[in-house]
Amino acid sequence: MEKKISIKDIAKIVGVSPSLVSMVLNGKAKQYRIGEEVAKRVKETAEEMHYVPNMVAKSLRSGKTQLIGLIVTDISNPFYSAIARIVEDRASELNYTVLISSTDENLKNTERLVEVLLNKGVEGLILVPCDGSKKLVRKLQESHFPTVLLDRYFPDVELSSSCLDxxxxxxxxxxxxxxxxxxxxxxxxxxxxxxxxxxxxxxxxxxxxxxxxxxxxxxxxxxxxxxxxxxxxxxxxxxxxxxxxxxxxxxxxxxxxxxxxxxxxxxxxxxxxxxxxxxxxxxxxxxxxxxxxxxxPVEQIAKEAIDILIKQINKINYTTKLFLEPExxxxxxxxxxx
The missing domain is CATH 3.40.50.2300 (Response regulator)
Incomplete structure (x- = not known):
């Protein structure tokens, strides 16, 4: 089995400390006044050696997984597949990865998938609620876990949503x-x-x-x-x-x-x-x-949902119910x- 390349391996080749390599690869070269030439050599060496960062270790250190959960009712429905594509693209622009699940309009599936995604360490949820899920949604609201409802909403639950009018x-x-x-x-x-x-x-x-x-x-x-x-x-x-x-x-x-x-x-x-x-x-x-x-306005519904969620993840106290104009x-x- 091929040995996985580590920061120490890169440091040894370049002739610098592992901590310096870590700073460069985490985009902190300027912050720590590391020379442009040294930073360039570190990046080129990492690329040549096909270095892949250990995301688990990184998330443990930072407390952030860069994961978002998207739960829809049926990913085979063209409306929700289009939503998922736009959410993925927008999340990628913001350096997040999206985990997507379908509930088949089933409450038990919805409850199970929310639990699974929370256990996987997602930092926030975009959820299309199903019939009977108000209690679950209220629990998410009361726990202050970053959550945005998409396409559907509950009038008496103070949780952000992005929907059609x-x-x-x-x-x-x-x-x-x-x-x-x-x-x-x-x-x-x-x-x-x-x-x-x-x-x-x-x-x-x-x-x-x-x-x-x-x-x-x-x-x-x-x-x-x-x-x-x-x-x-x-x-x-x-x-x-x-x-x-x-x-x-x-x-x-x-x-x-x-x-x-x-x-x-x-x-x-x-x-x-x-x-x-x-x-x-x-x-x-x-x-x-x-x-x-x-x-x-599928693109607007999806992008508004992800942007609201990122604000919540970044600890911005922000709740809004959006009702977007039909055509x-x-x-x-x-x-x-x-």
């Missing part, structure tokens, strides 16, 4: 369908107590009430873990019994499964029903009638005369 997003989707002349507009949501979904439902309902269309408010809630059969049942009732002419799906996964079901039912978009989704996906653009959707991308699926 979900109420406004649903308002925009509803206003757009109303402006196109649709009146019998329904909404398909997950059966959950998470605030982001509740805010979207409220935005839709309030806008329908303002338009004097309370009688046409239809909210169908489906199982978050096995939604396709529930979606099919809900759509058959809405299309054939309620005779809706507009439909809003509150997440990209709901929309993807919903479009599949509508296609199976031979429902034509927008001839039979207009459709608006959330978040967008390749499937939205490739559908025979490209889908209108609410676009989330409506109008395509063929919702136009009255496409």
């Amino acid at each position: 979900n109420y406004r997003a649903a308002e925009m989707a509803t206003e757009h369908l109303l402006s196109q002349g649709y009146r019998n507009i329904s909404l398909v949501a997950y059966n959950t107590k998470m605030q982001n979904i509740l805010d979207r439902i409220s935005g839709y309902e309030d806008r329908m009430k303002i338009a004097g269309l309370s009688a046409y408010i239809h909210v169908r809630k489906v199982n978050i873990l096995n939604s396709k059969p529930d979606i099919r049942k809900a759509l058959e009732e809405l299309i054939h019994k309620e005779q809706i002419d507009g439909l809003i799906f509150l997440t990209n996964m709901l929309a993807t499964n919903g479009l599949y079901c509508l296609n199976e039912m031979d429902v034509k978009i927008p001839r039979d029903v207009a459709v608006v989704g959330f978040n967008g996906s390749d499937a939205f653009d490739l559908f025979y009638a490209p889908i209108t959707y609410i676009k989330q 409506l991308i109008i395509q063929q699926s919702s136009r009255r005369n496409p």
